[in-house]
Amino acid sequence: MAARTINFTLNGRAVTADVKPQHNVVEMLQTQFALTGARESCGQGLCGCCTVLVDGKPVSGCLYLAVFLEGTDVVTVEHLAGPEALDPVQQAFIEAGAFQCGFCTPGFVLMTKSLIGQHPDPSDEQIRDYLSGNLCRCAGYPEIVNAVKMAARKVKAGTTG
Amino acid sequence: MATTAAGAQVGRSLPRIEAREKVTGRAEYTHIMQVPGMLHARIFRSTVAHGRIKAVDVSAARQLPGVFAVYTSEDVRKVIPDPYYGPAFHDQPILAIDKVHFVGEPVAVVLASDPHVAEQAVQQIAADYEELPAVFDEVEAAENKIVVHDELKPAGTFADLKHLKGRKGTNIALDFRLRRGDVDKAFASAARVFEHTFRTQKVLHLALEPFASIADYRDDGVTIHSSAQGPSFVRTEIARLLGWPENRVRVKVPYLGGGYGGKLYIKMEALAVALSMLARRPVKVALSMEEQFYTITKHPSTFRIKSGVDKDGRIIARKCEIWWNGGAYADIGPRVTQKSGFTAAGPYDIDNVSIDSYALYTNLTPAGALRGFGIPQLVWAYESHTDMIARALKRDALDFRKLNLLREGRPQATGTILKDAAIEKVLDCIADRLHWKAPFDRGSGTIRRGRGLAVALKAVISPTTSVAIVNISADGSTTLYCGTVDMGQGSDTAMAQMVGEVLNVPAETVRVVPRDTDITPYDMGTLGSRSLFHMGHAVRLAAEDARARIAALRREVGEAEGSNTPLVDLFRKRYGMQAGNIVGTGTYKPDYIPPDSEGLTTNATPFWMVAGSGVEIEVDTETGQVRITRLINVADVGRPINPRIVETQLSGASLMQIGFSMFEKMQIDGGQVTNASLADYKIPGIHDVPPIIENEVVDAYQSNGPFGAKASANLPHSGCRLRLPMQSTTRSACA
Numbered sequence: 009m010a011a012r013t014i015n016f017t018l019n020g021r022a023v024t025a026d027v028k029p030q031h032n033v034v035e036m037l038q039t040q041f042a043l044t045g046a047r048e049s050c051g052q053g054l055c056g057c058c059t060v061l062v063d064g065k066p067v068s069g070c071l072y073l074a075v076f077l078e079g080t081d082v083v084t085v086e087h088l089a090g091p092e093a094l095d096p097v098q099q100a101f102i103e104a105g106a107f108q109c110g111f112c113t114p115g116f117v118l119m120t121k122s123l124i125g126q127h128p129d130p131s132d133e134q135i136r137d138y139l140s141g142n143l144c145r146c147a148g149y150p151e152i153v154n155a156v157k158m159a160a161r162k163v164k165a166g167t168t169g
Numbered sequence: 170m171a172t173t174a175a176g177a178q179v180g181r182s183l184p185r186i187e188a189r190e191k192v193t194g195r196a197e198y199t200h201i202m203q204v205p206g207m208l209h210a211r212i213f214r215s216t217v218a219h220g221r222i223k224a225v226d227v228s229a230a231r232q233l234p235g236v237f238a239v240y241t242s243e244d245v246r247k248v249i250p251d252p253y254y255g256p257a258f259h260d261q262p263i264l265a266i267d268k269v270h271f272v273g274e275p276v277a278v279v280l281a282s283d284p285h286v287a288e289q290a291v292q293q294i295a296a297d298y299e300e301l302p303a304v305f306d307e308v309e310a311a312e313n314k315i316v317v318h319d320e321l322k323p324a325g326t327f328a329d330l331k332h333l334k335g336r337k338g339t340n341i342a343l344d345f346r347l348r349r350g351d352v353d354k355a356f357a358s359a360a361r362v363f364e365h366t367f368r369t370q371k372v373l374h375l376a377l378e379p380f381a382s383i384a385d386y387r388d389d390g391v392t393i394h395s396s397a398q399g400p401s402f403v404r405t406e407i408a409r410l411l412g413w414p415e416n417r418v419r420v421k422v423p424y425l426g427g428g429y430g431g432k433l434y435i436k437m438e439a440l441a442v443a444l445s446m447l448a449r450r451p452v453k454v455a456l457s458m459e460e461q462f463y464t465i466t467k468h469p470s471t472f473r474i475k476s477g478v479d480k481d482g483r484i485i486a487r488k489c490e491i492w493w494n495g496g497a498y499a500d501i502g503p504r505v506t507q508k509s510g511f512t513a514a515g516p517y518d519i520d521n522v523s524i525d526s527y528a529l530y531t532n533l534t535p536a537g538a539l540r541g542f543g544i545p546q547l548v549w550a551y552e553s554h555t556d557m558i559a560r561a562l563k564r565d566a567l568d569f570r571k572l573n574l575l576r577e578g579r580p581q582a583t584g585t586i587l588k589d590a591a592i593e594k595v596l597d598c599i600a601d602r603l604h605w606k607a608p609f610d611r612g613s614g615t616i617r618r619g620r621g622l623a624v625a626l627k628a629v630i631s632p633t634t635s636v637a638i639v640n641i642s643a644d645g646s647t648t649l650y651c652g653t654v655d656m657g658q659g660s661d662t663a664m665a666q667m668v669g670e671v672l673n674v675p676a677e678t679v680r681v682v683p684r685d686t687d688i689t690p691y692d693m694g695t696l697g698s699r700s701l702f703h704m705g706h707a708v709r710l711a712a713e714d715a716r717a718r719i720a721a722l723r724r725e726v727g728e729a730e731g732s733n734t735p736l737v738d739l740f741r742k743r744y745g746m747q748a749g750n751i752v753g754t755g756t757y758k759p760d761y762i763p764p765d766s767e768g769l770t771t772n773a774t775p776f777w778m779v780a781g782s783g784v785e786i787e788v789d790t791e792t793g794q795v796r797i798t799r800l801i802n803v804a805d806v807g808r809p810i811n812p813r814i815v816e817t818q819l820s821g822a823s824l825m826q827i828g829f830s831m832f833e834k835m836q837i838d839g840g841q842v843t844n845a846s847l848a849d850y851k852i853p854g855i856h857d858v859p860p861i862i863e864n865e866v867v868d869a870y871q872s873n874g875p876f877g878a879k880a881s882a883n884l885p886h887s888g889c890r891l892r893l894p895m896q897s898t899t900r901s902a903c904a
Contacts, residue, residue, distance in 0.1 A: 101192050147858075
């Protein structure tokens with residue numbers, strides 16, 4: 009099948025990619041941009057390992073076709089950390105010990121980023137509901153909830169201070 | 170020089186040293202790795218559970234544009250004439266030969282540059298089988314009416330399996346027996362005898378990073394990138410298959426996206442190597458989530474347990490018969506069968522014990538190790554049995570346990586003396602946290618409440634060897650080479666802490682080299698909670714060796730005893746510039762005495778693992794819904810090297826176990842797994858976490874452990890006790 013050239017913004021830069029109709033976002037990111045933070049696991053949009061932000065909204069990169077990215081603004085986990093410092097969410101995940109094998113971590117980090125954007129001071133219930141689409145087989149869930157709260161505090165302190 | 174470094178690294182809750190890589194999405198995993206020029210493999214799998222292969226038609230697949238090649242076992246045998254592999258038995262063919270033995274067994278492979286093309290081509294392959302009767306149940310398999318393999322092929326790796334070579338007409342891959350005292354006589358004199366049978370279901374590891382291996386074969390050597398828990402074993406096995414010396418086989422293992430025992434020994438590596446040999450291109454075999462259901466699982470089991478109790482409530486006799494459903498290939502099932510057999514009678518002081526543990530072949534996905542080498546299945550059974558006896562005797566479940574508990578200095582069933590095993594402390598701690606002796610609100614109306622506790626004992630796999638190298642560069646910086654695979658348990662961090670402790674440097678400044686058999690020395694494997702103890706000792710010895718060499722260098726360059734001259738200056742003095750290395754090595758293998766024909770030995774294990782759980786639950790008597798309201802995990806890990814990581818391990822292992830206890834089950838119909846996806850096979854999510862979860866490590870010290878530690882970084886089976894409280898508690902809540 010014929011490839012099509014698409015134009016979109018990836019992590020703040022205008023890029024083009026040649027994609028076939030069957031290519032999903034994960035394989036495009038991995039093969040054309042060497043970005044492996046979004047990764048396929050279940051292949052059904054159920055585990056959240058493939059999460060990327062498209063126009064600010066989290067999507068499952070294993071189900072989202074690459075051609076749909078035309079004209080969008082895409083952010084992957086690789087974009088969160090600056091050269092100087094990690095994103096507060098990433099820092100909180102480290103401090104809270106919120107991962108073991110780390111395979112699911114980028115997905116959780118991006119979802120947390122998105123959650124805090126919507127709810128700067130999320131309740132336990134909001135955290136659980138928001139992250140219920142992300143799975144962690146090492147089951148670091150209690151630490152993840154702590155990390156989200158810590159991240160919210162860090163973000164707040166950063167914006168007010 | 171001080172004999173003990175005054176380091177302050179052991180006992181620190183240092184964040185994982187690879188943390189930054191993991192939160193930024195930069196950590197390397199095989200499944201997301203690419204090698205220039207690589208081809209993607211997609212596997213055509215058997216649709217029948219047991220059958221003779223009459224024909225495999227690959228012609229249409231070969232003609233599909235974009236397909237590089239399609240291979241079957243006929244092709245594999247051109248490059249590897251005897252393509253059977255496995256740790257205990259050489260019974261598993263790289264691709265099915267003549268027969269298929271389970272639904273999902275690899276039969277043919279398509280290679281293409283575009284994985285979508287390879288996938289499409291797989292759909293064009295057709296196979297014709299002469300179906301044979303199949304056996305799925307482990308107890309039926311023991312009757313040998315339907316035989317899975319025509320002939321047994323032990324690998325020779327385990328001396329205790331050699332006698333099975335060439336045996337025909339049987340599904341029993343190993344029978345472990347233990348006889349202590351006189352069980353029959355004790356049963357005859359017992360006041361009460363209880364017998365129960367417990368069966369566990371088939372579940373799987375389901376690592377979020379599915380199995381992946383990339384092989385790049387050249388005439389002078391092969392490089393393999395793999396999601397493997399034991400790079401040294403992979404190297405040995407591939408070298409054997411190729412008839413090569415080991416130094417022509419290089420196995421590189423980045424981080425693992427979960428392992429839990431599934432990625433042990435050899436999985437997709439042999440197939441990747443064979444395909445790369447045939448294609449003369451790098452080949453990546455990366456499985457889908459669905460394919461993990463056809464690769465390796467936990468053992469389903471049937472456990473018949475019988476106990477005789479005297480008039481005072483003491484258990485005087487216990488007979489255990491366990492049938493392990495090993496699936497179509499032995500994998501490490503025989504080891505599971507034997508090692509878990511050691512402790513099948515539980516953490517109790519029983520004079521008369523009889524244990525028979527059978528590893529069985531069936532026509533299902535092969536089974537291997539999953540967080541505990543069979544122990545969780547046994548603990549659930551013997552602790553449920555314990556509760557059922559206590560209830561029948563109208564005794565308190567805690568008091569009954571304490572009356573019968575195996576105590577320090579007493580011989581365990583094998584005859585090995587119990588040492589540094591805080592069983593009673595763990596049990597007391599759980600009881601304390603549950604306020605066991607206080608009145609308990611059992612609920613009312615349709616919501617009833619219950620609670621339970623359980624405790625377990627495990628022997629480590631022994632004897633096994635670990636080797637480590639510590640290298641100090643001329644600027645004074647330290648590098649550790651060790652083959653332990655960090656799959657989330659935090660081993661890189663713990664090992665760095667031990668190096669730091671000995672050399673008195675901050676652990677975060679120690680570079681831990683990713684596993685690469687060209688660089689990192691031998692290690693038996695990251696399995697059975699052995700690494701912190703065995704590799705820990707090797708790392709300690711290597712660091713101590715380096716420290717001694719630093720002292721020698723100080724003397725050599727004329728420094729006074731106890732001088733604080735920086736290392737970089739010592740190197741400068743010695744070599745005239747910043748040059749040279751100090752290399753320390755360490756090798757560790759504990760003593761072990763194999764069991765005799767009665768299963769007895771005075772040294773079954775270098776250390777004992779002890780853990781327990783307590784739960785409180787609510788049951789809706791109208792809907793049957795069970796909700797865990799409180800979960801308590803307690804373990805004896807010796808002295809924790811990294812308390813924070815230990816806690817996350819205890820918590821995570823117990824939450825994974827909630828899945829196995831509450832809802833995970835591979836549904837199998839005629840040998841076909843009917844729920845092979847995350848849509849149908851549910852694993853614990855964030856909503857399944859109990860509202861209260863408490864993790865505690867009892868104050869303990871492993872006297873022969875590195876820095877007093879034992880299975881600290883990973884006490885995976887801890888949560889497995891949960892099985893018991895869940896079932897019997899549900900029962901008592903509903904009573």
